[in-house]
Amino acid sequence: MTSLQFSSWLPILLHGLRVTVLASLAGIVTSIIWGCILASLRALEIKPLSMIIRAYTSIFRNTPLLVVMFFLFYGFPMINLDLPAIACGIIAITLNEGAFVAEIIRGAIQNVKKGEIEAARSMGLSRAQVVHHIIFPLAIRDSVPMILGQSSIIIKDTSLFSMIMIIDLTAAGRQFYAKYFNPTSIWIVGLVYIALFLIFSLIGRLIERKVRVNR
Amino acid sequence: MSEDGKVLVEFKNVDKRFGGGKIIVMDDFSFSFTKGETHIICGRSGAGKSTLIRCINALETIDKGSIIIEGQELGHKTMHDIRKKVAMVFQDFNLFPHMSVLENVTFGPIRSLKKKKEEAIESGLMYLDRVGLRDRADAKPAQLSGGQKQRVAIARALNMHPDLILFDEPTSALDPEMVGEVLNIMKMLSEEGRSMIVVTHEMSFAKEAADKISFLENGKFIETADPDTFFDHPKHESVKKFIDQVYNK
Numbered sequence A: 001m002t003s004l005q006f007s008s009w010l011p012i013l014l015h016g017l018r019v020t021v022l023a024s025l026a027g028i029v030t031s032i033i034w035g036c037i038l039a040s041l042r043a044l045e046i047k048p049l050s051m052i053i054r055a056y057t058s059i060f061r062n063t064p065l066l067v068v069m070f071f072l073f074y075g076f077p078m079i080n081l082d083l084p085a086i087a088c089g090i091i092a093i094t095l096n097e098g099a100f101v102a103e104i105i106r107g108a109i110q111n112v113k114k115g116e117i118e119a120a121r122s123m124g125l126s127r128a129q130v131v132h133h134i135i136f137p138l139a140i141r142d143s144v145p146m147i148l149g150q151s152s153i154i155i156k157d158t159s160l161f162s163m164i165m166i167i168d169l170t171a172a173g174r175q176f177y178a179k180y181f182n183p184t185s186i187w188i189v190g191l192v193y194i195a196l197f198l199i200f201s202l203i204g205r206l207i208e209r210k211v212r213v214n215r
Numbered sequence B: 001m002s003e004d005g006k007v008l009v010e011f012k013n014v015d016k017r018f019g020g021g022k023i024i025v026m027d028d029f030s031f032s033f034t035k036g037e038t039h040i041i042c043g044r045s046g047a048g049k050s051t052l053i054r055c056i057n058a059l060e061t062i063d064k065g066s067i068i069i070e071g072q073e074l075g076h077k078t079m080h081d082i083r084k085k086v087a088m089v090f091q092d093f094n095l096f097p098h099m100s101v102l103e104n105v106t107f108g109p110i111r112s113l114k115k116k117k118e119e120a121i122e123s124g125l126m127y128l129d130r131v132g133l134r135d136r137a138d139a140k141p142a143q144l145s146g147g148q149k150q151r152v153a154i155a156r157a158l159n160m161h162p163d164l165i166l167f168d169e170p171t172s173a174l175d176p177e178m179v180g181e182v183l184n185i186m187k188m189l190s191e192e193g194r195s196m197i198v199v200t201h202e203m204s205f206a207k208e209a210a211d212k213i214s215f216l217e218n219g220k221f222i223e224t225a226d227p228d229t230f231f232d233h234p235k236h237e238s239v240k241k242f243i244d245q246v247y248n249k
C-alpha cells in the first residue's frame, strides 16, 4: 500500500468507521430498549401476551440477521415504504438482537430471588409495580455482563451492512482490495475493529462496576 | 387501644394441602387471632407454620373455607387492601438489594400506600432510629450484618403502619450473637400492644413476650394457651415432647 493509495483511501476508511460506530451505537441502544420492553411485558405474566412474545423471540433468534436485513431492504419498497438502507439495517438488528436481549433479561428475571418479590407483593403492590420497581431493576443489573457481550455481537453485526450497499468499515476495506487487489486494507480494518472492541469493553467494564448489586 | 380484645384474623374451616392433597397444612382449621396480642405459633418443622401465616397476606392461597381480616374476607379483590394492613418479616430478610436502607423502608409507604415522600422519609427515619440503625440509612443491605438486616426489615414493616405484623422465624437465619438484638426489638413491639403473629422456636422469647402460644400439628392448633400453662401444663403428649426437645434440650 503506497502512501498515495492510502491517502486516497483514508476518507473512505474514516467514513466507514463513522458509519460502523454510529450504526453500532444506534443498534445497541435500540436492541436493548426493545429487549427490555419485550422482557417486561413478558414478566407481567399475561398468558396471550407472553405467548406472542415467546413466538416472536424464537422466530427472530433463529432467523439469520442477513435474511431479515434483505427482507426489509427489498421488502419495504414493495409496500411503498422508502427507508434509507441504514434504517433497514438498524431495524433488522433491533428485531433480531432485541430478541436475544429479551431472552437474557428473561433468564435474569427467573433468577430474581423469590423472597424479594414476595416482600414487595406482601406490601400490596400490583404485579406491574413489582415488575417495574423490583423484578426489572434487579434483572437488568444482573444481565449487564451478558448484554455487553451481546452488544459486541451487534458491533460485528453491522459488518453485514456492506451487503445492503452501505459503506461501513467492512465495505471500506473491501473497496480498497477490489481496486488494488491488495489485502493490507483488510488487515487495517481488522485492527480498527479490534480497537473498537477494546474501547467498548473498557466502557462496558465501567458500566458493569457501577450497576452491580452486591448481596 | 380500645379495639384490643376484638377479633383481628379469623380462619373459618380452612383447608390447605400441598402435593396433590398428601401434605396437610390446615385441615378444617378454624381459629381467631385477637387484636393487640402477641400470638406465637410453634410446631415441628414441616407442620405448616410458614404456610399458615403466609395465607394471611395471600402469599399462599387456601383450598377451602375463608379468612377474614378486620371484617374483610380475603379474596382476589380485597387482597391488595389487606396486604397494605398486614406486614411481613421473613426468615431471610428479603431486603431489596438494589435500594439503600432508607429506600427499603420508604418504598412500601410511597409506592403502595401512596404516602408523600417527605412523610415516608420522616417516619422511616423514626423507625430506623427505633431499631438503632438511623446512622445506616444510606447503606446498602449488603453492607449490613444479618441482625442489622432483620432490624431494617422490621423498620420496613413498621413504616407500613400495619394493623398486624407476621414474623416467620425471624431469628432462624441469624448467627447466635445477633438473635438477641432482634428479639429485643420484637419484645418492645409486643409491649407496645401491637398485634403480632410470630412463628419462632425461641422459647425464652415466647415465655416473656407471648400472650398466647399455639402448637400446630396435623392441620390444627392442638394446643393454645398462655405461656405459663403452655410450658408447665401442656395437655398434649406431643407438645410435652416438643417442649422437652426444644426448650429443656
Ligand SMILES: Nc1ncnc2c1ncn2[C@@H]1O[C@H](COP(=O)(O)OP(=O)(O)O)[C@@H](O)[C@H]1O
Pocket (backbone or CB within 6 Å): B018, B019, B023, B025, B043, B044, B045, B046, B047, B048, B049, B050, B051, B052
Ligand atoms: N409451595 C409448596 N409446594 C409444595 N409443598 C409445599 C410448598 N410449601 C410448603 N410445602 C410443604 O408443606 C409443608 C409445610 O411447610 P411449611 O409451611 O414451610 O412448614 P413449617 O414452616 O412449619 O416448617 C411441608 O411439608 C412443605 O414441604
Ligand SMILES: [Mg+2]
Pocket (backbone or CB within 6 Å): B049, B050, B051, B169
Ligand atoms: Mg417455616
